Amino acid sequence: MSSASKAADVTLIGADYSVYTRICRATLRLKGIEYTFEDLDVFAEGGAEKARQAGHPFGRIPVFRHGDLTIFETLAITRYIDQAFDGPLLQPDNPNDQALMNQIISIIDTQVYPVLVWGLHVPRSEGREPPPEMLGSGLKVLAALDTLAGDDWLCGGSVSLADAYMAGCMEYVIDSAVGSLLPGHAPRLWTWWNRARTCAAFA
Ligand SMILES: N[C@@H](CCC(=O)N[C@@H](CS)C(=O)NCC(=O)O)C(=O)O
Structure with a gap:
C-alpha cells in the first residue's frame, strides 16, 4: 500500500548530529517525501524525557510520526517509509x-x-x-x-x-x-x- 505524502502528515523528531536521525532523513529524501523536522537534543538536560514524551519509551531519537501513527526504532521507521509511500523501492525483492x-x-x-x-x-x-x-x-x-x-x-x-x-x-x-x-x-x-x-x- 502506498500513499502520496503531505508535509503536514509526516514529522521526524531528532537531531542533526544523530546517526539514526540522519538515516531516517536520507530515507525520506530517497523517497522524495516532504516532512516537518522537529529538533530534539536527546543529550541536553531533559532531552531523554522529551524523547519519551514524543513517543520513544527508551528516551532516544529518532521518533517518526505519520498522521496518528508514531514509530520508534530506525529499522521500523525506514521500512515503514519504504512501504507506505510512493517512490523508488529501497528493499531488494530478491x-x-x-x-x-x-x-x-x-x-x-x-x-x-x-x-x-x-x-x-x-x-x-x-x-x-x-x-x-x-x-x-x-x-x-x-x-x-x-x-x-x-x-x-x-x-x-x-x-x-x-x-x-x-x-x-x-x-x-x-x-x-x-x-x-x-x-x-x-x-x-x-x-x-x-x-x-x-x-x-x-x-
Ligand atoms: N535502536 C535505536 C537507536 C537510537 C539511538 O541510539 N539514538 C541515539 C542518537 S543517534 C540516542 O538517542 N542516544 C541517546 C542515549 O544513548 O541516551 C534506533 O534504531 O533508532
Whole structure:
C-alpha cells in the first residue's frame, strides 16, 4: 500500500548530529517525501524525557510520526517509509540482496555504531585516545563491510536502506581513529562512498 505524502502528515523528531536521525532523513529524501523536522537534543538536560514524551519509551531519537501513527526504532521507521509511500523501492525483492542488506544494517547497528562511532570517533572528537582494543575491532568492521560492498550500491544495482544506513554514519567513520585508513583498508567501501556522497539524499 502506498500513499502520496503531505508535509503536514509526516514529522521526524531528532537531531542533526544523530546517526539514526540522519538515516531516517536520507530515507525520506530517497523517497522524495516532504516532512516537518522537529529538533530534539536527546543529550541536553531533559532531552531523554522529551524523547519519551514524543513517543520513544527508551528516551532516544529518532521518533517518526505519520498522521496518528508514531514509530520508534530506525529499522521500523525506514521500512515503514519504504512501504507506505510512493517512490523508488529501497528493499531488494530478491532474497540474496535482501539478506545482504539485512546483514549490512545489522553490522551497522551492532558494530559500526558502537565501535566506529562511539569507540573511535567520540573519543577523538573529545581529544582523548580511544581504548587500544577498539582500533583492531574497527579495522575488522571495515574489512567485513568492504567484503560485502557491491560494485554500484552496497546491495546490487539500486540504492537500498543499507546505503541510507551507511551514509548516515560516514561523516563519523571518516572522522574516527581509523578514518584515514579507509582508502587502503576498505577500498570498495571508499569507492562506494565517493560515488554515494554525490547523491543529494546523502549530502
Ligand atoms: N535502536 C535505536 C537507536 C537510537 C539511538 O541510539 N539514538 C541515539 C542518537 S543517534 C540516542 O538517542 N542516544 C541517546 C542515549 O544513548 O541516551 C534506533 O534504531 O533508532
